[in-house]
Amino acid sequence: MVKRSSFKIFLAVQNALFLRELSMRFSSGRMGIFWTFFEPFFQILIFVLIKLLLFGSEENSFDFAIFLALNFTAFNLFKNIVVKSTASFKANKALFLYKQVKPIDTIIARSMVEVFITSIIIVIFLSLGFYFDFDMNIEDLSMVTFGFVWLILFSLALGVFMAVLNVFVDSIGKLINFFMTALMFSSAVFYSVDILPIDIQGWIMYNPLSHFMEIIHGFYFDSLDDHLVSYDYILAWTLSLLYIGLWLYIKLEKRIISS
Amino acid sequence: MITLKNVSKSFKTKRGRKYILKNMSIVIPSDKNIGILGRNGTGKSTIMRMLGQIEFPDKGTILSDKSFSWPLGLSGGFVGNMTGKANIKFVCRLYGKSPKEINEIVNFVKLFSELDDYFDMPIKTYSSGMKSRLSFGLSLSFDFDYLLIDETLSVGDARFRKKSKEALMKKIESCNVLLVSHDMGTLRDICDVGIVVNKGKMSYFDNINSAIDEYVRINS
Numbered sequence: 001m002v003k004r005s006s007f008k009i010f011l012a013v014q015n016a017l018f019l020r021e022l023s024m025r026f027s028s029g030r031m032g033i034f035w036t037f038f039e040p041f042f043q044i045l046i047f048v049l050i051k052l053l054l055f056g057s058e059e060n061s062f063d064f065a066i067f068l069a070l071n072f073t074a075f076n077l078f079k080n081i082v083v084k085s086t087a088s089f090k091a092n093k094a095l096f097l098y099k100q101v102k103p104i105d106t107i108i109a110r111s112m113v114e115v116f117i118t119s120i121i122i123v124i125f126l127s128l129g130f131y132f133d134f135d136m137n138i139e140d141l142s143m144v145t146f147g148f149v150w151l152i153l154f155s156l157a158l159g160v161f162m163a164v165l166n167v168f169v170d171s172i173g174k175l176i177n178f179f180m181t182a183l184m185f186s187s188a189v190f191y192s193v194d195i196l197p198i199d200i201q202g203w204i205m206y207n208p209l210s211h212f213m214e215i216i217h218g219f220y221f222d223s224l225d226d227h228l229v230s231y232d233y234i235l236a237w238t239l240s241l242l243y244i245g246l247w248l249y250i251k252l253e254k255r256i257i258s259s
Numbered sequence: 260m261i262t263l264k265n266v267s268k269s270f271k272t273k274r275g276r277k278y279i280l281k282n283m284s285i286v287i288p289s290d291k292n293i294g295i296l297g298r299n300g301t302g303k304s305t306i307m308r309m310l311g312q313i314e315f316p317d318k319g320t321i322l323s324d325k326s327f328s329w330p331l332g333l334s335g336g337f338v339g340n341m342t343g344k345a346n347i348k349f350v351c352r353l354y355g356k357s358p359k360e361i362n363e364i365v366n367f368v369k370l371f372s373e374l375d376d377y378f379d380m381p382i383k384t385y386s387s388g389m390k391s392r393l394s395f396g397l398s399l400s401f402d403f404d405y406l407l408i409d410e411t412l413s414v415g416d417a418r419f420r421k422k423s424k425e426a427l428m429k430k431i432e433s434c435n436v437l438l439v440s441h442d443m444g445t446l447r448d449i450c451d452v453g454i455v456v457n458k459g460k461m462s463y464f465d466n467i468n469s470a471i472d473e474y475v476r477i478n479s
Contacts, residue, residue, distance in 0.1 A: 016352030097336035099312040
């Protein structure tokens with residue numbers, strides 16, 4: 001057999017896993033596909049309705065529907081990367097039979113599938129936005145993109161950590177959905193932090209996800225900014241998670257493969 | 260050549276640690292078809308998995324410049340809700356095959372496994388015999404130095420068993436096998452040399468018949 005370089009092997013494995021994950025996502029029945037692409041619309045619809053009921057048609061300085069579309073896209077991306085990664089080692093155990101498949105490969109491939117699906121959703125949102133003549137001016141596209149890329153890195157770091165835990169602690173997989181719901185309410189997804197009372201703002205900003213949301217919508221809308229964001233704080237979170245996650249993974253990789 | 264250096268492998272059980280290999284050093288020469296013998300539970304399959312690098316020794320190292328297949332056995336690394344064809348394509352991509360090669364392999368496996376319509380149905384609808392036919396056909400399409408075989412030959416109906424044995428005999432003209440089996444006839448037919456696993460030790464015999472004699476001796 002011809003020897004391949006380890007980078008070539010990595011690319012072949014990623015290619016195989018990506019296509020496999022994608023076909024699994026789309027072969028899971030019509031409801032699965034439907035829900036993947038329409039979940040964000042339902043989320044927007046529900047929160048627009050809630051706002052109408054609670055506050056009437058009071059005007060914001062920005063379009064609330066676009067605000068929700070942006071934030072839910074980012075939050076769902078985070079949620080899906082972390083949830084799929086957490087289950088990744090257990091779900092792909094059969095594949096570790098092939099020695100070139102390392103457990104962490106399955107996390108990378110799954111996350112890439114999520115990024116791919118999110119890009120399709122963004123394209124759908126943009127087309128609808130242009131078609132219905134929404135005002136979609138972006139204050140600073142490069143900072144919004146920067147926020148998304150950093151969020152993906154943060155999600156990956158958390159995903160690796162959770163995936164390792166999930167192999168050795170049984171209940172993690174069940175807790176994660178509850179954890180995600182709690183995060184959705186405390187992460188500035190359907191509100192911006194500066195409309196909250198001052199003493200609550202401090203608490204909300206302990207949640208690193210709120211910082212990412214504030215960066216993303218802060219640089220999207222002219223009327224919002226990032227003055228509450230502490231870049232050092234989320235850098236510390238990202239690096240610590242990445243360090244702990246990878247350290248645990250390297251220590252336990254062999255046990256994960258043969259578990 | 261496969262070199263084991265001070266290899267230890269053990270499992271924790273409720274009644275203390277059970278050793279599969281204890282501080283074992285052995286050199287297994289190249290270009291031989293190797294049969295692995297041992298009673299149930301002595302760790303033959305674990306040793307095979309260690310050679311395939313999907314299980315690792317607690318201590319020591321296993322070195323070889325040869326390529327090993329994945330362990331071919333009853334439970335292949337297939338995904339239940341994907342079709343047989345999709346699974347074959349997946350494994351081909353893992354090994355970096357080009358689209359043209361993938362096409363050839365898919366056609367070969369379809370023909371060899373005789374799955375007909377089932378080839379395009381999800382694996383979860385397969386019987387275990389059908390699964391191993393697919394897995395065996397797939398393994399014949401790759402050029403490994405060693406095929407790791409864990410009792411695969413004993414599944415399927417009589418006709419398919421005969422066919423796969425013939426295919427394997429043809430295959431081992433260009434590669435070697437490491438075969439775990441309890442069927443002495445198969446071992447004699449295919450293997451040149453033997454390894455008997457017993458009480459944390461591997462003993463190498465340069466003739467399969469003397470390995471079988473030793474195996475019979477420890478069994479009686």
